[in-house]
Amino acid sequence: MSHAMPSMFPLHPKIDEQLALAFSANEDEEEQHIQKVQNAFLYYGPYACQRLRRTLDYLNSLPADDQRLLSKYRAHLDCVRTCIDRNQAVIRQILRERLLYPADGSSSPTSEGDSEFDEPPAHVRHGDMDQYDFVLDDADVEPLKILKAQSTLKLIARDWSTDGALEREQSYKPIIDSIMEYYKPSDYELNEIKILVPGAGLGRLTYELACLGYSCEGNEFSYFMLIASNFVLNLCDYENKYVLYPWVHQYVNNLRREDQVAAVRFPDVCPLKNPPKGNIEMAAGDFLEVYKTPHSYNCVATCFFIDCANNVIDFIRTIYKILVPGGIWVNLGPLLYHYSDVNGQNSIEPTYEDLCIIIESVGFVIECSRSGIRTKYAQNPSSMKQSEYQSLFWVCRKPGPYEEHCGKMNSKSKGSKEPHDLIMREDNDMEDAIIANHYDDGNADADADAIDAQNETETDDDTVATTPQT
Secondary structure (H helix, E strand, C coil): CCCCCCCCCCCCCCCCHHHHHHHHHCHHHHHHHHHHHHHHHHCHHHHHHHHHHHHHHHHHHCCHHHHHHCHHHHHHHHHHHHHHHHHHHHHHHHCCCCCCCCCCHHHCCCCHHHCCCCCCCHHHCCCCCCCCCCCCCCCCCCHHHHHHHHHHHHHHHHHHCHHHHHHHHHHCHHHHHHHHHHCCCCCCCHHHCEEEEECCCCCHHHHHHHHCCCEEEEEECCHHHHHHHHHHHHHCCCCCCEEECCCCCCCCCECCHHHHCCCEEECCCCCCCCCCCCCEEEEECCHHHHCCCCCCEEEEEEECCHHHCCCHHHHHHHHHHHEEEEEEEEEEECCCCCCCCCCCCCCCCCCHHHHHHHHHHHCCEEEEEEEEEEECCCCCCCECCCCCEEEEEEEEECCCHHHHHHHHHHHHHHCCCCCCCHHHHHHHHHHHHHHHHHHHHHHHHHHHHHHHHHHHHHHHHHHHHCCCCC
16 A cells, blocks of 8 residues: 555645655555545445355255255345345445545456555454455455455444443553553643554544543554544444444354344444544554654554564654653554565564564563453454454553663663574573673682682781790
8 A cells, every 4th residue: 555645634744745745646546545445345235245145046056945944044144135235335324425436337446467465455454354265246346355344344343332342441441541550640731641543443542542631643554444433533423323234244153143143333432422532633644654753752552553564673663763751652462463474575573572672672661561461353242253362461661861871871881782582592591601600610719819818817827926025
């Protein structure tokens, strides 16, 4: 995905003039990308119905006795079709102010040969989305992006429905609690505490922090997320106005027919009727391209985000750079590494062990760190298949000027030293043992010298005592 931002999302004020000019030069490319996203939403229904039609065709080919046994199942498939149609109606509402291009043949996406990974592919993103290996018969649209549209429906349920409350409790509450503990409302003017939420998704974490009074800014790279979050934050005018069927695409691992067609109402909270106390804004664009100004934020909060980088060190360095001295970085999520094993993409996948070394080497002080935080991501609560992450959680602090100066002085006095290589741990242990033996030998020599000196003193005393007096 190009880093340009079209008129539907204004340029972020931090983007300098040269970058803005570069974005304008890529306007045609960006329009093509937005068109692909829009078409993915618009063709959601036909794509989902094609999957359904395959099942119906096979059902109709079965012997009459089998079809009679499956009469309730056939009625259920009719219900599935109704749910797909209702989802499509909600999608059209989401797009009602975002239809930049007419939905006719001239606006269809580019050819299949141009189906590049300009975003992390849907099957690599967090969650358990179904995958299909067929394409639409009558439209030139990327199935991969339609799967992303399906995933967006699940994320609406996660972020903006009562059904997603448990997942939000698992993922967002530890972050919010840590920020409130560090920047206590009793000690700070919260509207002066600037928080950035990269990878803001549908915007619920950003909204919740702003409701507490903090000045909060969400950043998102995906237009699927930006379009949907804009709809919830700015266009929904009362609670639970819309109904979605986010699990209707899950044909397997269903205990009951009703589980597949379960309804979810959103939004559980209406931001228009419940505006946050603090300032809130959403910025479109690539995190690494948009955020380059040092000392801009008091806090960076990342949730299921840092593994979205080709090189996670770039994210860590940028977070350190944009934090004010004394500011904190709060993170929660797994290490899925979205670009791992994706054709045409480079990726490194450091372990948690490696990340701790990298984080401290960049300059952070790790205030607290935990692993094994049980978190689900856009899971169907009624599914026979349940997946969860044993997520990581940490709070890191950027040292203040005095601490940073002392750290540099200590570093100079000790000499430049690379972090210990975790793979060579046995060698490091051996080196430590040699150093310990060296000091033990030195102490033994010193003890021997002390004993000799004491013996010499005692000999002199004896000599003095036996000298005849004149």
